Amino acid sequence: MEETVAADAAAAALPPAPGADRHASLDFADTAVTLPAxxxxxxxxxxxxxxxxxxxxxxxxxxVRLYEVCAQRTRTMRGHVRALFAARVDGTAPPEESLRAVNEALTAxxxxxxxxxxxxxxxRRVQSHPTDQAVNHALANLAADAADLLTGPDADLLAACGSAPCDRFLLRTHGRRHWCSTRCGDRARAARAYARRNNTPT
Known part of the structure; x- marks a missing residue:
């Protein structure tokens, strides 16, 4: 049975992935994570x-107070951003519905x-908008950041964490190996060492 880790504890356990400081959409995509066990x-x-x-x-x-319908809209947009990032990493065509969702957010x-x-x-510059449109503005900004990431110089650095089952995204900083955190890197290295000792493929 899948165990859900408390959000605050998990957030403390996993630091932001490389590149999350430059792109809020990357950190947004990584707000849902699969962990070992x-x-x-x-x-x-x-x-x-x-x-x-x-x-x-x-x-x-x-x-601003959010209701479940707002949280659901945010989670849905996250799924579309993740789908676009995954398509970019895999070199495949992105889902049409995800492109449409991001474009709708950009123009909303x-x-x-x-x-x-x-x-x-x-x-001064201000983000002035009615409170009831706060989620529209948040999603528009996240969509714009995702579009900038996918079309800008960082697009070629976008990667998925190479330590299964982790499914976070990151921007590669160096080398072929790419992990979202030291913990994932240590786990991947331990798995390779175990495989070498036991002559099993990784």
Missing amino acids: GQSYDLLSAPDSAMRWLTAHGLITPG APTAPLLAWDATQGP
Whole structure:
């Protein structure tokens, strides 16, 4: 039976994958992870945890309250972003429905900060939008970041973690081997050493 690890504990156990600091969409794709021994976690599994993740990434303001329908929309978009990343890594055509979902998110809300002015701060850029459209704006920004990643110079660095069963994405930093964390790298090296000792293929 699959055991679901508490989101906060799992998040502390696995640091962000390489490249997540440059692309929020990469960290977004990695909010659901398969771990060894049938374990997994989902940082968007409930409205509260989805709200914490979106707030931590500056995609919604702390005062915004999310409902299950919003969390579900966020998880659905994550699935589409993961499908596009997987297609890029595998060199295959992406699913049409995932392309359509990202394009719909891109056009559902403006992602550019507006110009505002007040007597205290003078001119400044603000993400101004109605609270009931907060999720639209968050998903639009994540879709824009995913599109930038897939079409920019980092696209060739996009990879899937090479330590099964982990299914996180990352940007390769060097070499052919690519793991999302030290833990996954250690597990892959241990599996190779075990296979060599026992003359079993890896």
